[in-house]
Amino acid sequence: MDRPFLVGKKIYLRPFDMSDLNGKYIQWINDCDVTKFMDDPFPKTRENLEEYVKNISKDPNYVFFAVIEKKTDKHIGNAKIGPINWIHRRTGFGRMLCKEAWGKGYGTEAMRLMIEYAFEKLNLNRIIDHGVVDNLPSIKSNEKAGLDNEGIIREYVYSNGKYCDVAILGLTRARYDKKKRQGFFK
Ligand SMILES: CC(C)(COP(=O)(O)OP(=O)(O)OC[C@H]1O[C@@H](n2cnc3c(N)ncnc32)[C@H](O)[C@@H]1OP(=O)(O)O)[C@@H](O)C(=O)NCCC(=O)NCCS
Numbered sequence: 698m699d700r701p702f703l704v705g706k707k708i709y710l711r712p713f714d715m716s717d718l719n720g721k722y723i724q725w726i727n728d729c730d731v732t733k734f735m736d737d738p739f740p741k742t743r744e745n746l747e748e749y750v751k752n753i754s755k756d757p758n759y760v761f762f763a764v765i766e767k768k769t770d771k772h773i774g775n776a777k778i779g780p781i782n783w784i785h786r787r788t789g790f791g792r793m794l795c796k797e798a799w800g801k802g803y804g805t806e807a808m809r810l811m812i813e814y815a816f817e818k819l820n821l822n823r824i825i826d827h828g829v830v831d832n833l834p835s836i837k838s839n840e841k842a843g844l845d846n847e848g849i850i851r852e853y854v855y856s857n858g859k860y861c862d863v864a865i866l867g868l869t870r871a872r873y874d875k876k877k878r879q880g881f882f883k
């Protein structure tokens with residue numbers, strides 16, 4: 698493993714390098730199958746990605762990771778914690794894996810690692826993520842990672858030609874501690 702920062706069973710998260718832009722990231726981010734439920738519908742150039750990575754890497758309200766498959770040591774996606782609100786001690790999340798990596802439990806593991814890091818290291822009090830209700834892999838993997846279903850916001854995003862409801866999934870420190878006592882988290 699190369700600079701493993703958060704280590705799971707099948708994947709690990711490490712700092713994102715500018716050299717990761719030489720790989721397939723530019724393909725994934727321009728693949729509509731990958732991005733169809735994500736917020737930003739615009740095509741991305743290499744320069745756009747360089748600027749995005751530079752900005753997010755120096756922003757104290759984000760923690761940005763490359764997701765690496767353990768068995769191949771290949772970069773298979775990215776994950777981020779943020780934006781973090783340090784006053785209210787809460788954060789959102791983001792994950793994007795290449796299509797070849799879907800459905801293998803990697804997204805669940807990445808989320809689980811970030812949840813534990815957010816509570817155990819960053820001392821946050823509340824995490825929240827939202828997913829278009831049609832994005833079942835996102836919602837199911839969040840639930841499997843330990844987030845609670847906290848409700849629905851009606852017609853919150855415009856996605857694939859229609860206004861879509863969004864599921865709110867989150868976890869408070871109290872719920873995290875309870876699940877930890879029950880052995881769900883380490
Ligand atoms: C969302 C994402 C990170 C999930 O990662 P993943 O590694 O594919 O997810 P996992 O394999 O850990 O879990 C997915 C779960 O959804 C289930 N699932 C997948 N497609 C499904 C479908 N059409 N119907 C019902 N369940 C489905 C899987 O079966 C699995 O549950 P299971 O283990 O109980 O069977 C990944 O699919 C991705 O990067 N998608 C594109 C980007 C994206 O949408 N990001 C989220 C934006 S909010």
